[in-house]
Amino acid sequence: MIKQERMKVVRHKQIADDIFELTLIGQLSLEMKQPGQFVHIRVSDSFEPLLRRPISICSIDPEHMEFTMLYRAGGRGTKLLSLKQPGDEVDILGPLGNGFPVEEANTGETALLVGGGIGVPPLYELSKQLNAKGVRTIHVLGFQSINNVFYEKQFSELGETYIVTADGSYGTKGFVTDLLAQLNPEFDVFYSCGPLPMLKALEQTYPDKKGFLSFEERMGCGLGACYACVCKTTDAVENDYLKVCSDGPVFPRGVVAL
Amino acid sequence: MNRLQVELPGLSLKNPIIPASGCFGFGQEYAKLYDLSKLGAIMIKATTLEIRKGNPTPRVAETSSGMLNAIGLQNPGLAHVMEYELPWLEQYDVPIIANVAGTDTTDYVAVAEKISTAPNVKALELNISCPNVKCGGIQFGTDPKTASELTAAVKAVSKVPVYVKLSPNVTNIVEIAKAVEAGGADGITMINTLIGMRLHPKTGKPIIANGTGGLSGPAVKPVAIRMVYDVSQQVNIPIIGMGGITNAEDVIDFLSAGASAVAVGTANFVDPFVCPNIIDELPQKLDELNCEKISDLVGRSHR
Numbered sequence: 406m407i408k409q410e411r412m413k414v415v416r417h418k419q420i421a422d423d424i425f426e427l428t429l430i431g432q433l434s435l436e437m438k439q440p441g442q443f444v445h446i447r448v449s450d451s452f453e454p455l456l457r458r459p460i461s462i463c464s465i466d467p468e469h470m471e472f473t474m475l476y477r478a479g480g481r482g483t484k485l486l487s488l489k490q491p492g493d494e495v496d497i498l499g500p501l502g503n504g505f506p507v508e509e510a511n512t513g514e515t516a517l518l519v520g521g522g523i524g525v526p527p528l529y530e531l532s533k534q535l536n537a538k539g540v541r542t543i544h545v546l547g548f549q550s551i552n553n554v555f556y557e558k559q560f561s562e563l564g565e566t567y568i569v570t571a572d573g574s575y576g577t578k579g580f581v582t583d584l585l586a587q588l589n590p591e592f593d594v595f596y597s598c599g600p601l602p603m604l605k606a607l608e609q610t611y612p613d614k615k616g617f618l619s620f621e622e623r624m625g626c627g628l629g630a631c632y633a634c635v636c637k638t639t640d641a642v643e644n645d646y647l648k649v650c651s652d653g654p655v656f657p658r659g660v661v662a663l
Numbered sequence: 664m665n666r667l668q669v670e671l672p673g674l675s676l677k678n679p680i681i682p683a684s685g686c687f688g689f690g691q692e693y694a695k696l697y698d699l700s701k702l703g704a705i706m707i708k709a710t711t712l713e714i715r716k717g718n719p720t721p722r723v724a725e726t727s728s729g730m731l732n733a734i735g736l737q738n739p740g741l742a743h744v745m746e747y748e749l750p751w752l753e754q755y756d757v758p759i760i761a762n763v764a765g766t767d768t769t770d771y772v773a774v775a776e777k778i779s780t781a782p783n784v785k786a787l788e789l790n791i792s793c794p795n796v797k798c799g800g801i802q803f804g805t806d807p808k809t810a811s812e813l814t815a816a817v818k819a820v821s822k823v824p825v826y827v828k829l830s831p832n833v834t835n836i837v838e839i840a841k842a843v844e845a846g847g848a849d850g851i852t853m854i855n856t857l858i859g860m861r862l863h864p865k866t867g868k869p870i871i872a873n874g875t876g877g878l879s880g881p882a883v884k885p886v887a888i889r890m891v892y893d894v895s896q897q898v899n900i901p902i903i904g905m906g907g908i909t910n911a912e913d914v915i916d917f918l919s920a921g922a923s924a925v926a927v928g929t930a931n932f933v934d935p936f937v938c939p940n941i942i943d944e945l946p947q948k949l950d951e952l953n954c955e956k957i958s959d960l961v962g963r964s965h966r
């Protein structure tokens with residue numbers, strides 16, 4: 406169920422250039438089930454900045470009533486968020502949207518998880534849940550440069566993990582698709598979150614594979630009421646537009662026009 | 664006695680708090696969070712004769728204490744709203760105000776005639792002020808003669824009272840208000856959004872794909888208050904005020920300026936519980952003002 410709660414900061418630290426790991430505690434964590442869902446965060450108690458920020462759920466720890474997100478402190482709102490200290494409260498609305506369908510991978514199968522930059526975080530909870538049901542995971546994670554790389558160790562503990570950097574300062578040089586071309590991995594289903602060109606390249610590289618992609622769009626309500634966050638669909642879909650916040654953010658391949 | 668009760672043409676409101684059109688969809692999303700029967704009324708998303716796809720994205724941009732939007736009146740069309748959205752809302756004890764939009768007079772009249780027959784639609788809100796569509800909308804709301812004629816045409820077919828939603832993007836809003844009153848409007852709702860633009864700091868180009876968008880949120884409140892203040896002294900029909908309301912104090916301000924009830928838009932995005940929270944806060948505010956019933960506050964700025 407969607408809830409609004411003032412959750413408490415348990416841990417908050419910088420883990421790469423501009424990238425922060427924030428763990429919050431509260432009842433709302435118990436509502437989180439599906440990887441790829443997101444929360445809508447109010448970063449200030451005033452109306453400056455006004456709108457909430459959508460951030461993906463990176464990992465869920467129901468036992469401790471905690472959840473963790475990773476975010477890039479880039480603009481006004483996320484920079485304010487990065488100042489929160491343990492013990493501070495943060496106004497969270499969530500969990501929102503439809504995440505990655507774990508049930509689309511069967512026990513014994515292999516899933517390819519491809520993340521780009523700040524699209525990497527939701528793949529972590531996904532990988533945890535897939536591994537928990539006996540699905541083998543291969544992780545291909547792309548970053549700008551060595552200073553932006555995060556969670557390599559965490560992903561490596563769950564499965565084969567490959568790092569790609571655009572400038573070649575770490576791992577393989579180039580884009581994730583360059584590495585995939587070399588690697589030519591065997592898999593049954595792919596899941597991805599990252600920049601649009603990456604999602605598009607993946608759809609083209611694996612025309613016959615089952616796949617699920619997570620999208621971003623600027624939001625108002627985050628609930629499905631305001632029609633701010635729509636994305637254009639392909640001819641294969643009846644609706645011309647779908648809402649990223651409530652129909653997505655994860656869609657099966659071929660639904661969103663890329 | 665219910666201290667928050669407000670009586671307006673067609674509308675018996677248990678409190679003066681109404682979610683604004685376009686910020687609340689058709690209620691389904693917020694119904695997951697609280698009981699919609701708590702609200703004074705609901706202004707549903709603009710409805711047009713045919714389905715509308717709206718504008719390309721990005722459709723929203725944040726600004727200082729506000730936001731710009733150019734949704735472009737995306738909605739599922741009259742038939743769908745009549746068949747699914749309005750019947751679904753019937754489970755709640757709440758009057759519906761149907762926001763009506765169109766490209767030309769024929770459109771407006773067709774939507775108004777049909778939608779005003781729905782049992783829970785107690786009033787229409789004629790949207791002659793949407794700044795985000797090329798045809799229809801704002802050009803009806805910037806010329807007094809056109810506004811008056813459209814109001815009369817819709818009045819002639821509507822089974823329920825007609826409120827006209829005014830645009831702040833005019834030189835003289837009082838003139839338009841008087842024109843729609845002369846056209847037979849039962850009430851006025853105001854204000855719609857102010858046309859604005861935000862540029863991307865890197866590219867120097869507008870962030871919103873449509874170029875311009877409508878400004879809403881706390882940033883526009885002083886403009887809205889001034890306009891309600893001016894219009895309420897010049898017309899004899901009631902006003903539902905809106906623009907930047909986020910709490911009970913803002914509501915009191917609008918009533919003092921001359922509005923009889925209010926609508927809350929953008930604030931729903933910041934705090935989805937803002938409407939029920941305001942409703943709960945109001946009695947205490949009335950106590951602080953030594954005011955017995957909320958309607959006593961209407962227009963006290965110029966009495």
Ligand SMILES: Cc1cc2nc3c(=O)[nH]c(=O)nc-3n(C[C@H](O)[C@H](O)[C@H](O)COP(=O)(O)OP(=O)(O)OC[C@H]3O[C@@H](n4cnc5c(N)ncnc54)[C@H](O)[C@@H]3O)c2cc1C
Nearest residue numbers: 458459460461476477479480481482483523621622623654
């Ligand atoms: C479903 C979803 C999941 C996301 N998950 C993550 C995540 O796990 N980690 C992370 O770092 N980022 C994530 N993002 C992107 C994140 O929402 C933006 O980076 C953030 O809103 C920017 O806010 P700001 O204060 O830094 O920037 P500002 O420039 O101050 O933002 C201004 C406005 O534009 C919006 N905006 C700007 N960039 C984006 C964007 N890329 N997507 C959507 N809205 C944007 C903001 O929400 C705000 O309303 C996600 C976005 C979506 C839609």
Ligand SMILES: Cc1cc2nc3c(=O)[nH]c(=O)nc-3n(C[C@H](O)[C@H](O)[C@H](O)COP(=O)(O)O)c2cc1C
Nearest residue numbers: 683684685709732854855879880906907927928929
């Ligand atoms: C995202 C969004 C969509 C809107 N859609 C409509 C609409 O369909 N019809 C309409 O009459 N007004 C629409 N409006 C205007 C609001 O109803 C309201 O008049 C305006 O936003 C000022 O109030 P606020 O500052 O409380 O948001 C919209 C506003 C926003 C922010």
Ligand code: FES
Nearest residue numbers: 625627629632650
């Ligand atoms: S953000 Fe309002 S509909 Fe998606």
